[in-house]
Amino acid sequence: MAAAQAQTLSSPRRPAKVSEDRGQRLWRWLTFGPALAMMLALSVLPIANLFLTSFQNITWADGQQVRTWVGLTHYQALFSDSLFGAGISNTLIFAFGAVAGQMVLGFAMALLCTKIVRGRVLYRAIFILPILIPGIVIGAIWKLMLNFDFGLVNKALGLIGILPHDWLGSPETALLSVIAVDIWHWTPFCFLLFLAGLESLPQDVFEAARMDGAGAWQELVYVTLPLMIPTIIVTFAFRLVLAFKVFDEVYLLTSGGPGTSTEVISFTLYQRFFTEDKAGYGSAMSVAVIFLVSLLLVLALSARRRTGAAS
Amino acid sequence: MTFTTRIPRRNVLKGMGMAATASLVPGAFRPLYAASVAPITIVINQSPWFESFRRTVEAYEAETGNKVELDVNPFAGSLEKQRNSVRASAGQYDILIMNSGWFAEMYAGGFVEAITDIDPGFQLDPEIYTLGDTIYYDAANKTMTKAGKLMSMPVSPLIPMLYYRGDLYQEAGLSAPKTFAELEANAKKFHNPPGMYGIVQRGARGPHTVAYDFYPYLYGFGGGIFKDQATGDYSVTLNSDQGREALDYYVRLAKEAGHPKTAASDQAEVIQAMVTGHTAHIMMVIAAWSQMDDPNKSAIVDKVEWAPTPSVEGLTTSPGLGHWLAGISRNVPDDRKRAAVEFLRWFQTKAAQLETAKAGGIPVNAAVYKEPIADERRYRWMKPLAEALPHAVNIYQFPEASEVISVLELGLNRAVAGEITTVDALNGMSDEIEKIMAGHSYKTGKLDPLK
Numbered sequence: 161m162a163a164a165q166a167q168t169l170s171s172p173r174r175p176a177k178v179s180e181d182r183g184q185r186l187w188r189w190l191t192f193g194p195a196l197a198m199m200l201a202l203s204v205l206p207i208a209n210l211f212l213t214s215f216q217n218i219t220w221a222d223g224q225q226v227r228t229w230v231g232l233t234h235y236q237a238l239f240s241d242s243l244f245g246a247g248i249s250n251t252l253i254f255a256f257g258a259v260a261g262q263m264v265l266g267f268a269m270a271l272l273c274t275k276i277v278r279g280r281v282l283y284r285a286i287f288i289l290p291i292l293i294p295g296i297v298i299g300a301i302w303k304l305m306l307n308f309d310f311g312l313v314n315k316a317l318g319l320i321g322i323l324p325h326d327w328l329g330s331p332e333t334a335l336l337s338v339i340a341v342d343i344w345h346w347t348p349f350c351f352l353l354f355l356a357g358l359e360s361l362p363q364d365v366f367e368a369a370r371m372d373g374a375g376a377w378q379e380l381v382y383v384t385l386p387l388m389i390p391t392i393i394v395t396f397a398f399r400l401v402l403a404f405k406v407f408d409e410v411y412l413l414t415s416g417g418p419g420t421s422t423e424v425i426s427f428t429l430y431q432r433f434f435t436e437d438k439a440g441y442g443s444a445m446s447v448a449v450i451f452l453v454s455l456l457l458v459l460a461l462s463a464r465r466r467t468g469a470a471s
Numbered sequence: 472m473t474f475t476t477r478i479p480r481r482n483v484l485k486g487m488g489m490a491a492t493a494s495l496v497p498g499a500f501r502p503l504y505a506a507s508v509a510p511i512t513i514v515i516n517q518s519p520w521f522e523s524f525r526r527t528v529e530a531y532e533a534e535t536g537n538k539v540e541l542d543v544n545p546f547a548g549s550l551e552k553q554r555n556s557v558r559a560s561a562g563q564y565d566i567l568i569m570n571s572g573w574f575a576e577m578y579a580g581g582f583v584e585a586i587t588d589i590d591p592g593f594q595l596d597p598e599i600y601t602l603g604d605t606i607y608y609d610a611a612n613k614t615m616t617k618a619g620k621l622m623s624m625p626v627s628p629l630i631p632m633l634y635y636r637g638d639l640y641q642e643a644g645l646s647a648p649k650t651f652a653e654l655e656a657n658a659k660k661f662h663n664p665p666g667m668y669g670i671v672q673r674g675a676r677g678p679h680t681v682a683y684d685f686y687p688y689l690y691g692f693g694g695g696i697f698k699d700q701a702t703g704d705y706s707v708t709l710n711s712d713q714g715r716e717a718l719d720y721y722v723r724l725a726k727e728a729g730h731p732k733t734a735a736s737d738q739a740e741v742i743q744a745m746v747t748g749h750t751a752h753i754m755m756v757i758a759a760w761s762q763m764d765d766p767n768k769s770a771i772v773d774k775v776e777w778a779p780t781p782s783v784e785g786l787t788t789s790p791g792l793g794h795w796l797a798g799i800s801r802n803v804p805d806d807r808k809r810a811a812v813e814f815l816r817w818f819q820t821k822a823a824q825l826e827t828a829k830a831g832g833i834p835v836n837a838a839v840y841k842e843p844i845a846d847e848r849r850y851r852w853m854k855p856l857a858e859a860l861p862h863a864v865n866i867y868q869f870p871e872a873s874e875v876i877s878v879l880e881l882g883l884n885r886a887v888a889g890e891i892t893t894v895d896a897l898n899g900m901s902d903e904i905e906k907i908m909a910g911h912s913y914k915t916g917k918l919d920p921l922k
Contacts, residue, residue, distance in 0.1 A: 220580035223557070223801050243881070308732045309665070309749070324665070329675075329735025331888050417676035418734035418888035420881065434551060435678060436874045437576070 207450070214444035234444035244445060246420035247428035248452075254339055254424055255403035261343040262399060263392070266350025271380075273351075274358050284355070291348040299412025302341045303328070306413075328414050331421040338422050341409055346402070350395050357391030358384070390464060397460030404453050425449055508810035510538035513797075514556065514564040516549040519742070520627050520758035523832025530826045531817055539814065546570070547678045557582035562802040565811045568626055571605070571792050571865070572679050572872055575615075578608040578622055579870035583798035585620035589805075590812045595621060596819045598838040600628050602794050603865030614701065615868050623796035624815040625835040629756040630790035630863045631687050632855060634763070636661075636751045637776035647778035651691065651720060654752065654781045658728035661751035669728030670752040671744040672721070675737040676884035679793070679876050685721055685883055686791030687754060690864050691782035692717035696875070696904065700868045705908045706916040710897035715921055718886060718893040725887055734888035746771060754780055756793055760852045761831035777852040779859035792863045828853075871911050878903045894921045 214235070217228040238244050269287055276283055290298070305312050306327040314324035327337040361384070369383050385392075407426035410416060416423040416431070429449065433442025513528075515521065521543065528539050542564065544552055550573055556563040557577065569577055577583045585608075586593050601607070601617075602625055609619030633654070635647060639661055648654040658669030673684035689695065694713035698706040708714070725733040730744065742759050744750040746769040762768050763775040779788035797818070799811045817823055821842075824834035828844060833856070839845075845853040867875065882900035885891045891899070898920040908915035 220558070220582070222581035224581075225558070308730075308735075326732040326735060329732035329888075331734075331890050334735075414735070415675065415677050417884050419676070419885035419890035421888075421890070431877055435547065436877050437554065438874070 210443045210446055213440055214447050216440045216443075218439040230440065234441045235448070237441060238444060238448055243420065243423060243428050243431070244425070246423045247425035250335060250420070250423050251404055251406070251425045253335065254342070254406060255400055258339045258342040258346070258406075259396060259399045259403050261339070262347045262350045263396060265343065265347045266395075267354050267388075267392075269347070269351045270354035270358055271384075273355055287351050288348040290345050291352075293345075295345075295408035296412065298341065298345055299409060302337075302344075303413055306337055329418055331418050334414050334418060334421040338409055338413055341413065342403065342406065345409070346399065350399060353391060353395045353398075354388070357388050361387050393460060393464040397457060397464070400456055400460060401453055404449075404456065507535070508537050508813045509804075509806045510540065511565040511807055511810045511814060512540040512542060512563065513566040513568060514542045514544065514549060514552050515568040516546050516570070516795075517543050518546070518627075518758060518795075519756070519762065520629070520832050523761070523827050523830035524626065526830035527818070527823060527827045527832065530823070531814060535813075535817065537810065537813065550678075553577070557800055557802060559802065562800040564800055565803050565807045566814065567798050567800060569623065569796050569798055570679070571794050571796075572867065572876055574605065574623065574796050574798065575868055575872055576870040577798055578610075578615075579613065581610075582801055583622055584801040584808060585622050586624070586799060586812055586815065587621045589799060589808045593621070593812060593816065595624075596821075596836060598821070598836045599819050600625055600835050600837060600860060602628055602792055602796075602860075603863060605792065605794070605865050605868075606796060613869075614703075615865070616701075623798040624819055625794060626797045626818075627758060627795040627833050628835050628860060628863075629758055629793045629795065629833065630856075630859060631684070631754045631780055631793070632757045632790070632852065632859065633778045633780050634745055634753045634755055634759075634775050635778065636771065636774055638771075638774040639751055640776070647776065648781050649778075650784055651688070651781045652784075655720070655724060655728065658724065658752055662728040664731070666749065668730045668744065668750045670724060670754075671730045671736060671741050671750040672725055672733050672754070672887075673736055673738055673741045674725060674733035674884065674887040675735050675740075676880045677737055678880075680737055680880060681883045681887060682876055682879035683791060683793055684754065685717070685879070686864070686866060687780035687789060688717045688721045689714060690789030690791065691780060691786060692720070693783065693786055696866065696879075700865075703914055705869070705913040706918075707901045707905045707908070708918060709904065710894075710901040710918055710921050712921075714897055715893060718883070718897060722886055722893055734884060745775070757833055757852060757856055760833075764849065773848070777855045779855055779862070787862045788859050789862055789864050790859055791866045794863075869911075869913070871907065874907045875904050878907070897921055 215229060215231060217230050219226045219228070273280065273283055273287070293301075304310075306314075308314060308324055308326045308329065311327075313327065318324065325333065327333050365383055365387070366379060369379050374382065405426055406424055407430065410422050410424050410427050411430070414422040416427045425445075426449075429442060429445050432438050432445055515524065525541060528541065531537065532539060542552065549568070550570070553564065553567045553569070553573075557567070557580070567577060567583065569583075574583075595606075599606075603615070604617055605615050606621060606623045606625060607615055607617055607619040608622045609616060612618075633648070635657075640646070640657075643660065645657055645660075648657050654670075660669070661667060662669030674681045689709075692713045694708070694711050694717050696707065696709050698704045698708050730736060730750070732740075736744075738755070741753050741755060742762060745753045745755070745759075746762055748770045757777070760777070764772050766772050780790050782788050797815060799808055799815075803811075819836060821836050821838045824836040824839045825842065825844065828834045828839055828850065834840065837857070840853050840857040844850050845857075866872075878900050882891075882896045882903075886893050886896035901917050901920075905915050905917040
């Protein structure tokens, strides 16, 4: 009876709740709608257009664009494009090489910085300096530093009796040199993220470890690193995606040369899409690159999820 | 098309007064080639000859009162801006300064309007270099011959020339090399690294870098890229025996008498090597001449001499055209097109081209090369240039040239860097070029691979 009474009591309120829900839903759509429309217009539509163009050939006649449907031709051509192959393999070497270097150095610098008591702000400012320099200036700085005839690197090596080397012009060292420049440029990014992670770690765990007699090395291996794993994975994912998109350093320092030694996928894309004006083929290559970068991101994030679940 | 203009009476009286005054002062009267017209915008690249163009434009503005805005860009940036402008419904740029690597794309795409379509009365100065007739385009036959319409005006008749150290040659009792054998012998004689290199070549991979540097060698050895573009035969002949000799020679010169970083040297570095006195020879577009004698930039003032690029015995010099042409955009308003024509009408005159030469540029009017200025020490490059220009080769006559250039840039750079052999480079490039031409439905084919 009590239930029936409750039903009777609650039944007149039901329409009010429904209309409130509707009102809220409408309000939600009104506020969310413009943002969604903006996102669709700015990100989904351009990518959809890129995807559509990747199945077409674009030519020009009498000042007018002529689009011709070519199906999967451009995607098939990717497999026989030696530049695309070189671009992918060099990008992978570049991305993993540079990011590994940045992670190790960034972590070491962050660890050091947490131990410094005096001049901490000054050290931080110095460490993050390279990340504040525009890419074009970095290109100029390192082109001069690595110059064969009058670069500081060769001059310094000359002081200890080492003959000058063509760092950017030799196929053996060109990619290594670009990786070194990228490490110099982006290590501060890793440093900042690691520093923030290290400073937010709970101190009681370290105190407990020390009371249990853990040394500095054991503290690092058994306490700091496991606690930092989520930060390390996020930093790695961020940097890997950014490294995969490298362009300015390669364009300014080597233009992809000598030969294909420093050909990275963004540069190949630039060549095919812009220099050679092959919009259809360039679009297919862009779609392939977007797929690869997304794949890397998904792998990195799923790794983070797994480690998160494990911890 | 007729135009009517209302001129206020006061301006007519002012004009009559000025004309009467001018006629009383000997030499004060100069023919006015340009009418008062709408302001125009020119998109141009930042090349070594740009400063001379800027000063010539200033002279035009001062003489006519017309306004010209210059949009200055790097080489690749200029092409991209031109493409964006001509493909829009309304163009931003009235005059496009087009390089030999892309003017065919602009003609064939219908982006440039014929000068004689804008002004049927336009007369090309008979002394203007037509540079392999690349200023004409026959849209029906897709060829560049005088049978086509006048599409553009030469702005800088650039071809590579041999720059050599006249002082060193004099000391050694040598004369300017005419053959590749002489060049190699002389380069080796002066080669004493790291202070002095026999020759510095432009072997880097770029938008049109090592390929452009290689053309005088390729054609000077009797080779070529295509069988006969003029008749529409695009069979690839790059990997001929002559092509192989040329590339072997180019690579050998780099290894035995060149700079160790040839595979990474671009135009700026080659010029730098010359002006700092670290090389005995370079092959470079003539536009860099003014830097050689500029005491603010050069350590070798008055020491450089010029000669046509060498060839093998029995052939003539064959420099590749790397010239710049001025075309008028199709998609700009008529008044700006007419203003652009007025600028070009003025630009082609002997007087304007003398200004260009004095400002450090390369005249496009042959009459200037017969003037006393050509005998002055400062302009000692003029006579060798006038000698070489008639032999200049137009490398590309089709709009897809940028694709072929990309292939050459990569293949040649890999050969220079020692990444692949010259034979592999030539065979590989030939295959790719043939594929490109076939893909665009040109009549093409290829030679048997070199072994």
